[in-house]
Amino acid sequence: MTVNRHRQQTPGQTSGPPAAAPIRAAVRSSSRKLGRALAWTAIGALILGPGAAQASAPRASTATARATANVIDKPVAAATRVVNLQETGYLHSVGEPGETIAERGHAIGTYNCSISVHMTIVSANSVTATFTVKPKGGSVTGRGSARFAQKGANGYFGGTIAITDGTGGYAHASGTDIGISGVINRETFALTVHVHGKIDL
Amino acid sequence: MIRRAFPLVALALSACTPVAARAAPMVTLETSFNPDRSGVRTTIEFGFQVHSTNRRRAPSPVTDLDLHLPAGLGLVTSTLGLANCTPAALLEQGVAGCPANARIGFGSAVVAVPAEPEPVLEEGSITALVGPPNSEHLEVLFYAEGHSPVSAQLVFPGQMLNDNGPLDNGPFSGRLNTAIPLIPTWPGGPDVAVTRMRSTIGPLGLTYYRRVGGKVVPFHPRGIAVPKHCPRGGFPFRADISFLDGARASATSTVPCPAS
Numbered sequence A: 001m002t003v004n005r006h007r008q009q010t011p012g013q014t015s016g017p018p019a020a021a022p023i024r025a026a027v028r029s030s031s032r033k034l035g036r037a038l039a040w041t042a043i044g045a046l047i048l049g050p051g052a053a054q055a056s057a058p059r060a061s062t063a064t065a066r067a068t069a070n071v072i073d074k075p076v077a078a079a080t081r082v083v084n085l086q087e088t089g090y091l092h093s094v095g096e097p098g099e100t101i102a103e104r105g106h107a108i109g110t111y112n113c114s115i116s117v118h119m120t121i122v123s124a125n126s127v128t129a130t131f132t133v134k135p136k137g138g139s140v141t142g143r144g145s146a147r148f149a150q151k152g153a154n155g156y157f158g159g160t161i162a163i164t165d166g167t168g169g170y171a172h173a174s175g176t177d178i179g180i181s182g183v184i185n186r187e188t189f190a191l192t193v194h195v196h197g198k199i200d201l
Numbered sequence B: 001m002i003r004r005a006f007p008l009v010a011l012a013l014s015a016c017t018p019v020a021a022r023a024a025p026m027v028t029l030e031t032s033f034n035p036d037r038s039g040v041r042t043t044i045e046f047g048f049q050v051h052s053t054n055r056r057r058a059p060s061p062v063t064d065l066d067l068h069l070p071a072g073l074g075l076v077t078s079t080l081g082l083a084n085c086t087p088a089a090l091l092e093q094g095v096a097g098c099p100a101n102a103r104i105g106f107g108s109a110v111v112a113v114p115a116e117p118e119p120v121l122e123e124g125s126i127t128a129l130v131g132p133p134n135s136e137h138l139e140v141l142f143y144a145e146g147h148s149p150v151s152a153q154l155v156f157p158g159q160m161l162n163d164n165g166p167l168d169n170g171p172f173s174g175r176l177n178t179a180i181p182l183i184p185t186w187p188g189g190p191d192v193a194v195t196r197m198r199s200t201i202g203p204l205g206l207t208y209y210r211r212v213g214g215k216v217v218p219f220h221p222r223g224i225a226v227p228k229h230c231p232r233g234g235f236p237f238r239a240d241i242s243f244l245d246g247a248r249a250s251a252t253s254t255v256p257c258p259a260s
Helices: A002-009 A024-046 A050-065 A067-075 B085-096
Strands: A080-095 A099-111 A113-123 A126-134 A138-151 A153-167 A178-185 A193-200 B002-006 B026-034 B043-051 B062-070 B103-113 B118-130 B138-144 B151-162 B170-181 B189-202 B210-214 B215-219 B236-245 B248-255
Touching: A067 A138, A080 A113, A099 A193, A113 B170, A126 A153, A138 A178, A193 B215, B026 B236, B043 B062, B043 B236, B043 B248, B062 B189, B085 B118, B085 B138, B085 B151, B118 B189, B138 B170
Parallel strands: B026 B248
Antiparallel strands: A080 A099, A080 A193, A099 A113, A113 A126, A126 A138, A138 A153, A153 A178, A178 A193, B002 B151, B026 B043, B043 B189, B062 B170, B062 B236, B103 B118, B103 B189, B118 B138, B138 B151, B151 B170, B210 B215, B236 B248
């Protein structure tokens, strides 16, 4: 069941799986989708903070209970795949920024998809954020926190994000301590964020 | 940081009171938003005044000011401080040595020069600028300039620090911690005491410049966003002040919620 679901979620993946290992291929492609979603999520979480990690803790436990990447080689239906996420998002401000800055854009890397972020200025040096990424076949939501430093026209941030929810083929996506870093233009609020880490699909 | 201080005080002023532990002076704090309208970006106006317990004595010099800012208020979403000014450039050339886009406010200060029979008051101007980040903290440089009876140019370095934990829902989200250097009247003489300081932090009265198509175009920097939700009782501010003699004093002030 899981394998079939993954296959449905992963159509159009760029790198095709080996024909000799259909299960592995399915898992791999689904992982990529998840990774993409997570990446976007991470981007959103970049701006957010620690609360996200806490929120995702239960999900992480669930993920641990499930099989991990090692299971890929076994014909287990509920196999979970670990994806190394490397994503870069490019976002622009939507609406008038206030306490919260709404951003929307796209991400490229492990996954290519749309991303939206709501960043909240918690204090002079910290921000929190929630994010949603929408790869094909579902969506991933998360949140995180980051330290923030302002220098001239740019603000620089770095922190971690965690996945808190998913839909469709990413309903069971999980991940914590996904690293984020980036820069936001303080005049235009154009945001560039780099996400890196591992996610379970 | 003192650029230079000249002993221009007359000898008649030289019989000064010795520095000794005294009761903490009373401190008052005034704050306001300009403009003060819901949903409109603003300039923060703040000022504190130190009231000496003895009118014939200058209060102990202020050495540290912690101005706590209401939660949700910050410079991050403003375009204030698009450039940075180095303390060295400020000390060397004054405000002219720094980019216009580094200015974030201005005001005035009154200092009491210890003298007999009463302290002599001197007023100077203040310009607030954004300095280079100190660690990850935003650095605010207050450049003060006075001429008579003591001629001095000073830099008060301040830092925007977190007031609470990152997710703590306290009334304050940050504090501007400013170290106020001792200002000697003359070598070996007593220190001047800051008794009143007023300043703005915001776009009011400021003009920035950007290059557009090869031309330098002036523009008005974006102000500080005021939270749409006004806390019950208004937006709280608090000032914690430390004095050279070890005394400490606090004062609070609240900006009423704007009429909806």
